[in-house]
Amino acid sequence: MKTYHSVFIFAILFVFQSIFSTVxxxxxxxxxxxxxxxxxxxxxxxxxxxxxxxxxxxxxxxxFSFRIPIKSFIFPSSLMQQHFNENYMESEKYPNATFxxxxxxxxxLKTDGTYDVMAVGDLEIHGKKQARKIPSQIIVKxxxxxxxxxxxxxxxxHDIEIPSLMFQKIAETIKVDMDxxxxxxxxx
Numbered sequence: 001m002k003t004y005h006s007v008f009i010f011a012i013l014f015v016f017q018s019i020f021s022t023v024x025x026x027x028x029x030x031x032x033x034x035x036x037x038x039x040x041x042x043x044x045x046x047x048x049x050x051x052x053x054x055x056x057x058x059x060x061x062x063x064f065s066f067r068i069p070i071k072s073f074i075f076p077s078s079l080m081q082q083h084f085n086e087n088y089m090e091s092e093k094y095p096n097a098t099f100x101x102x103x104x105x106x107x108x109l110k111t112d113g114t115y116d117v118m119a120v121g122d123l124e125i126h127g128k129k130q131a132r133k134i135p136s137q138i139i140v141k142x143x144x145x146x147x148x149x150x151x152x153x154x155x156x157x158h159d160i161e162i163p164s165l166m167f168q169k170i171a172e173t174i175k176v177d178m179d180x181x182x183x184x185x186x187x188x
Contacts, residue, residue, distance in 0.1 A: 026058055026059045026060040026061075027056055027057070027058050027059070027184075027185035028056065028057045028059065028109065028145065028182040028183060028184055028185060029054075029055065029056050029057075029182070029183050029185050030053055030054060030055040030056070030066065030147075030180040030181070030182065030183075031180065031181045031182065031183040032051075032180065032181045033050075033051060033052075033053035033054070033055075033178070033179070033180035033181075034049065034050075034051055034053075034177075034178070034179045034180065035049070035050040035051075035053050035068055035073075035176065035177070035178050036048070036049050036050075036176070036177045036178075037073070037153075037174050037175065037176045037177075038174070038175045038177075039170055039171040039174050039175075040171055040175075041169050041170055041171045043169045044169040044170075046075070046080065046169075046170065047075075047076075048073040048074060048075045048080075048081070048084070049073065049074050050068055050069075050072045050073045050074070051072070052068070052069050052072035053066060053067070053068045053178070053180065054066070054067050055067065055180070056185065057103065057147075057182065059109060061102070062102045062103040062104070063100075063101070063102055064099075064100065064101060064102070064103060064119065064121070065098070065099075065100045066098065066099045066100070067096050067097070067098050068096060068097040068098075069095060069096055070085065070089050070091040070094065070095055070096060070097060071085055071091050071095065088155075088160055088161075088162065088170075089126060089160065090126065093127070094125075094126050094127045097123070097124065097125045097126075098122075098123075098124045099119070099121055099122070099123045099124070099132070099134075100121050100122055101119060101120050101121015101122060102119075102120055102121065103117050103118070103119055103120075103136075103138075104117060104118040104119075104120050105117035105118055107138045107140075108140070109138070109140055109145045109182070110140075110143075111140060112140050112141055112142065113139075113140055114137055114138075114139050114140075115137065115138040115139075115140075116135065116136075116137055117135075117136050117137070117138055118133050118134070118135055118136065119132075119133070119134045119135075119136045119149065120132070120133050120134075123153075125153065125158040125160070126158040126159055126160050127158075127159070128157070128158045128159050130157050130158065132151075134149050134151045135149065135151070136148065136149035137149070138182075144181065145181070145182040146179065146180060146181045146182060147178075147179075147180055147182060148177075148178065148179045148180075149177075149178050150175070150176070150177050150178075151175075151176055152173050152174065152175055152176070153173065153174045153176055154172060154173050155170075155172055155173070155174065156172065
């Protein structure tokens with residue numbers, strides 16, 4: 001009777017371990033993320049970098065969720081950074097940009113290759129959401145995966161107002177590059 005109970009408990013533990021392993025084995029987090037934006041206007045080029053992007057991709061459902069803290073953009077000039085946060089992005093009121101949705105297209109994070117996919121979802125910046133389809137690449141090489149994309153953001157799509165006097169210095173459309181390694185989620 002005692003042996004029967006031990007086998008039963010072992011079987012239950014094995015089932016739970018298998019379920020949790022399957023659930024967590026399908027989630028990847030963003031690691032070593034780099035987000036760069038560039039604005040080219042007649043009088044000035046402006047660029048900034050952000051390494052604080054966080055996110056997760058569920059490879060079973062293809063759902064993803066990314067978050068970029070706006071205050072983590074670093075500019076060459078501290079005055080430029082202050083104007084960006086206070087005058088245009090209102091970072092205290094809207095602290096994060098987010099992008100949530102699903103990845104469309106085939107990819108396999110266990111097979112080397114470059115996979116062209118589409119990230120489809122809601123991009124929220126400055127408190128205003130916009131439905132977007134952003135072409136992206138998932139790259140798998142030597143067992144390591146990364147995701148890259150380049151896209152444009154129109155400031156008016158997110159109610160980011162630029163005073164008319166500043167149009168010579170700030171472009172109406174900003175180019176964004178994102179590059180992030182993917183790491184298998186490990187429960188801590």
